[in-house]
Amino acid sequence: MSENQSLSLNPNVSVDCVVFGFDLSGLKVLLIERENPDNTDGKNYQLPGDLIRNDENLDEAAKRILKELTALDNLFLSQFAAFGDPSRVKRENDLEWLRSVRKDPEARVVTVGYFSLIKPENFKPAANSFARKAEWMSIDIVPELAFDHNLILQNGMEALKLKMRTEPVGFELLPEKFTLGQLQNLYETVMGFEIDKRNFRRKITGMDFLKALDEKQQGVAHKPARLYEFNQSAYNHSFSPMFDFQ
Amino acid sequence: MSENQSLSLNPNVSVDCVVFGFDLSGLKVLLIERENPDNTDGKNYQLPGDLIRNDENLDEAAKRILKELTALDNLFLSQFAAFGDPSRVKRENDLEWLRSVRKDPEARVVTVGYFSLIKPENFKPAANSFARKAEWMSIDIVPELAFDHNLILQNGMEALKLKMRTEPVGFELLPEKFTLGQLQNLYETVMGFEIDKRNFRRKITGMDFLKALDEKQQGVAHKPARLYEFNQSAYNHSFSPMFDFQ
């Protein structure tokens, strides 16, 4: 292959989003049921994603994808990696939109991974007619996904862990008002280890961005917990690893 | 613009490398003198980079770019971000290789940023006929670069800081055998603050991957320091923020 040939095909560029959610049953990721499954036994999933448009940058593409899927704006969004193995194309080829819009059926697809955080209370796929194909899947039972999306998901998960260690982003996954139990549960789930309750509370309540409310949980079959809020404006963005238990 | 039109042009995809070096005079970055400067007064620089080839993945493209430039293999390399503002193209357009090989003069350029670490002793631009256009530039006197390369450089710098906080990669910037003074100097330079000498030594020598040699510095006009080596195999890769002075 001549040098000119090896350069002559411009790749497709897409954005794929790892959308995390968290509720009573744990950490979830938003998957899309595919139309043209490789195997006909059982469902076939992929991460939400799309080609970028000519007039948008990468962040805008990610926002558009999320908006089209969830109708939500202003979601937490963070780019974490680009994936460009030449063999990605062989599988990405069979995407409906790819087949229909691309000029060059041989061109590969380079994709940029973003992760996003949603309060599941704000997005229920079944309730949105335009999002019928979307589904919250527990992170620990994610099946084999299309393309290299398992790899992208894994990288997104690592990126989330790292982020949660250094910035108070966990609040994006919780309801506006939450209990310290829920917050601890979230950290334990994402980090993958248990945290001493009293040590956790001492540390987290010492941070200025956590605001205690004069309000309690309702309708639970045990002592109701006090509710807290995230106080964005009190967070000063100085870098210092936030959580280093263990 | 119809949806089809806005998707019809595939972007160019390139890789740009922020190559760091460190010596007595501080932290350096490797810049390339451009052939077609925008302004004719003074030199004009850019980061080393190139379009990816059809048969290589992103890491391979970065390795190729570095190999072609420095003739060095096995350099430390880490992807840190993708940049895809649509307006990048307007300036990237005038790159010689872009003009010559691309199909579509309107297509934008999406680029993936990598940073790399070199021991400057291993690469002296002036000595390599094929690298005459390369130049080590002190990080704090980097001029305005072509395209959005100042932004990419800045992001690369942040990525290096973060990496050095969590993994022992600084050794990639020092000679095989180095003194604790050099090591501390490197950390202070990259992190941007001073570190107490005794506290630094206590912490760093407590780490298993640092191996004291029975050898001393030679030819310095002061008490010669003991030399140390990085012991790759002793490093266990467990995540725990390595340096959190301040």
Next chain:
DNA sequence: CTTACTTAGTGTCAAATTAACACTAACTTG
């Protein structure tokens, strides 16, 4: 050869942070 200069190398203590640990309180359900 003596002095000046430069960087290497070393220890202690107080303060802050972390880890480990167990019981009572408040609510719902049966």
Next chain:
DNA sequence: CAAGTTAGTGTTAATTTGACACTAAGTAAG
């Protein structure tokens, strides 16, 4: 009203951190 469940709370020992100043070993300049 008993059982079940999660909330909420404090102390202590161990570890880590931050602050701090002097002597040692070499070269260079006079």
